[in-house]
């Protein structure tokens with residue numbers, strides 16, 4: 001057996017060649033401590049190492065489970081987060097949201113953040129780690145929150161990110177106020193057929209009613225109640241949803257900004273709560 005045979009197991013199952021090569025390297029690095037550096041130095045993975053990853057590759061090819069679930073972790077903004085099928089795998093696009101959030105938090109000296117639908121906690125933990133803010137992450141799923149708690153330990157941010165089981169604002173007390181509310185909510189219109197790998201992710205983290213707008217509507221409606229004066233609300237956006245979400249925001253928010261991702265898709269929206277509400 002050689003590395004080409006292993007890559008072929010993946011390409012034969014329909015995985016694109018470049019992706020297959022990346023995944024094989026990820027498996028070698030994770031399960032066999034075989035690094036890109038070894039490769040550069042001309043060291044080839046040995047028979048034993050190939051055998052270890054062959055089993056994983058077979059599962060990947062047969063069941064089309066995302067590689068991150070097989071490895072059990074995913075890289076997001078420089079840190080490896082634990083992921084299980086109970087949480088969405090962090091996406092590159094979400095880094096645009098989090099980078100902007102960090103900038104806004106620093107510029108405004110914000111101290112409190114609420115992350116709605118926190119999942120793996122990748123947004124909450126990154127903000128807690130990289131700013132002076134404390135973050136409360138909430139989620140309807142206890143299984144997701146268990147993963148988020150493991151990520152607090154991984155990132156060593158014990159008192160800065162806390163989590164609570166809550167269906168949207170349900171368990172947020174009226175006196176709790178935040179400088180920033182952030183969310184990457186489920187936004188794929190229900191009924192959309194997804195790629196096989198994405199179907200392995202939790203559907204409650206993906207789908208939303210009302211053409212994908214359900215959670216934007218619910219979050220925006222009550223956000224002013226939980227924001228401090230001059231507070232911000234920020235979202236990741238699904239494809240083609242920017243205008244509709246902007247209209248929803250315009251009632252109680254001003255200075256609304258939309259940011260594109262690297263593919264030119266409107267991916268992030270944010271605005272500041274209007275002063276007249278205080």
Ligand code: GLN
Nearest residue numbers: 184185186187188205206
């Ligand atoms: N960005 C994810 C996807 O397109 C969906 C994440 C979400 O619904 N928030 O697969």
